[in-house]
Amino acid sequence: MKERFVGIFKAIGRFFVKLGNAIKRGVVCAARATGRFLANFWRSFRAFCGMIYSNKKAFAGAIILILFAFLAIFGRLIFPYDDKTSFADMYLKPSGEHWLGTDGMGRDLFDMIIHGTQDVMSIAIFTAFFTVGFGVLMGIISGYAGGWTDRIIGLISNVFMSLPQFPILLILSMFITIRDNFTLALILSVFSWPGLARSVRSQIMSLKERDFIQICSVMGVGRVHIIFTELLPNIMSFVAINFISSMKNAITASVGMMTLGIALFEPTNWGAIIVSARNSGAFAIPAARLCIIAPVVAIMLFQIGAILFSNGLDEAFNPRLRKN
């Protein structure tokens, strides 16, 4: 019995040593690949822009996304937000001074939405980054290694997938309040990586049976090399599409988190605007409807942009469609 445990521990130890080596090689390989990527970047970037430009959907989506990115970076400089409350200016109609009117505390609604863009975008990007990074890593490991590794990762991802998200978050909200976007993004991605990991896994599994991967082992090309220079480029467009769509999902989810009260209330976050408008009974006040409509439209616009862009990417990158 004892020997068996020692054996298992040794095996685990060996596994980690191997894993360490693989990661080390992976990092070196990835660094080299990145170098080459940067060297080719300008050329590829221009080709990419050309491709986006020729695809109407992708182009429209790109315009919307660029607009949001621009607002997130420069919006606060162009439209400074004044958080002074004044009940005298409550629910003003749209005018030259207040383009979308004011909210229940007399703040300029348009400025609030612009101000909130940065938070919304950073949550979205962080979440997408974590989701895609972790999901792709797990998917590749489990798809390429197969066997026990695959089963264990499969089990973990199934557990995460079957966790009831809302009840757990409700319970969590009694104990913790998230104060920064980074943590919020981490929590959001905990629930979204397994789906991506699964689809990456199935892609890797089918790619690994393809002739051009099989022949690599006959030609003496190493495993790390196969993963980073043969497999990864083949799923890159898929990853890019998923990045965009998990950004889209993160925005909706983060609004939900604020409504639940798990995340700290940032008054200019689009979700928060909706929540506070609802709490102050804006549904009943015709003049206040804009306080609901404006942030919803902003969310929808971003979603449409994300959907258009990712669909367009799919069309532009799919080699089967590109072949002709």
Add this chain to the structure above:
Amino acid sequence: MGQDFIASFRNMTIDYVMKKTSLRAVNDLSLDIHRGGITAFVGESGSGKTTAVSALLQGISSPGKIVEGKVIYYGDEGEVDVAALKGEALRRYRWEQVSMVFQASQSTLNPLMTIYDQFYETAYYHGAVRSKEAFNKRLEELFDMVKLDVNRVRKAYPHQMSGGMKQRVMIAFALLLEPKLVILDEPTTALDVITQKYIFNQLMEINKRLNVTFLLLTHDIGIVAKAADYVAVMYAGSIMEYADVYTLFGKKLHPYTRGLINSTPSIIRSASEISPIPGMPPDIRNLPEGCPFGPRCPSCSERCRAEKPQLKEYAPGHWIACHLYGGEEA
């Protein structure tokens, strides 16, 4: 005309019209198809053989269009201008007069229906089901013709059959409504050698027994030698030579025909007897003036480069499009 021949192409030209350019897939093709025989159209991919013959079913894939000439089918009620058929007439003409076995047609079977249902549906749609018994009898007859066990096949789904069986089912399916003309588009590609041979033996037997005309599209010279009665050699959208199979193989007059036959490996030829046709396959977007085969032809002359040879009757029943055999009058 309708006695000896079953269909005619008259100066048919087919273009694929695209936004900016147009491709000439078939160029001024004229040919009469012998009733009851097996006529083979042989050519490389892109030679226009499939496009030309699809015109017989109004089946030219879009954006292809007949821009000149016509296709005539000699039916029981006289000449039929195929391109002018519409609605009910077209529906009756297709499959009841002319049917087709498609390339890799195994995949045209519906995977969710039994063979029996697929046959029944088509027959019913064409009003050919008089009674269940009569239909069952017809099915038995058809499967007997392709040597399939009717009891085994009728209840089967496509995935339960091998490629060879499916292909024979498709042949039976093409014969279902007793058409006069059946187009066979590479009917045995992707099948094994023994199966291929077996299917061709059956096809030849059916051809004799039912007196149905077959149009065989293929790139395989060996199959032409085995099965065809008449051969039309196509290159870049034009017929280069047309003759009965013995004359064509025996004389090998046209330089392209000669090249095609000499470049075909065979188990009875040694390597020194086989020589490839020099040059690259034609690019139909960019054909030379004059003879399309000119750039690859060993006996290409000034005249070949300047003037496209017309298909002329060199000897009775033997047509050649080549300036070498043009006679004096041209």
Add this chain to the structure above:
Amino acid sequence: MKILEIEKLNMVFTTRGLNSAERVHVLRDIDLEIEQGEIMALVGESGCGKTTLGKIITGLLDPTSGTIKFNGNDIASRNKKQKREYRKSVQFIQQDSYAALNPVKKIYSSLYTPIKANNRKLKRAQIDALIVKYLEMVGLTPASLFLEKFPHQLSGGQRQRVLIARVLSLEPKLIVADEPISMIDVSLRLSILQLLIELNQKLGLTIVYITHDLSTVKYVVGEGRMAVMYLGEIVEYGKVKDVILQPVHPYTQALISSVSIPDPVIERNKPMIRLKSMEIPDIRHRCEGCGFTDRCLYADDACAAWKLENTYTEEHIVRCKNVQAIPPYAVLGEEKHE
């Protein structure tokens, strides 16, 4: 000298169902010897195991039992470095040239990766020179036209040449070419075969040519040898001219009589071979003895249980129990048979 010797090789695939495991015996007691510098043809219909055998030779699959000797040494007993050497010396040309190239990589990097992986000390400029050299060797001139192309921008024939260039860049001793021409346009096939023959003659490369197309065998192999496979075993093996012109095994006879000959006079007058059934039976239900039993006209009750043995002559091996009783067959009829 023999470059490769295969003895008593067996391959069993196990497919796992929900609660049962099915064993499929796809290769049975394969014996094969390949001489240094020859082209040998491995012929058979779909499902006969020829591709599996090719994959075993190239090391993509490990056989269930049997020995493979490369240059006289058993490859199973080799150390890591020797195995690596074997891997490099035996290369594989796949059937589908589109699937064999990474669709998102340019031709240049598809060629760069394997060279770099096997020669870590080479500088980039040296590798570039090698790539150009091999592309031009296979007739893709000027090489600069092809380096920056993606696989889908080339024709089937050009892609097949790229594959051959990639294989050559590893300086192999033995190449297994699995149906190298079946996916390309008919008019380009002959030139690819010519290239293979040229490589054999100029570089002395040993080539195993796997095909279902008997017509090309004589062209490619010439005076060399061929093996005919059926349902996992080699049923006939010998010089091409013996096997093709005087086949002995009933399956080979049927196969050869089915190949059409591009001459209507010969084609329509050649003798026919009849079979009990046209369909190749499912390999999972194959009997332990001769796999051809259910289709063979000469089979008797003992055939299905017959212990597979090689008979006939030293030079012309046939695996058939009733070999003496099979009437001779000749494609060209009686007059040329004497």
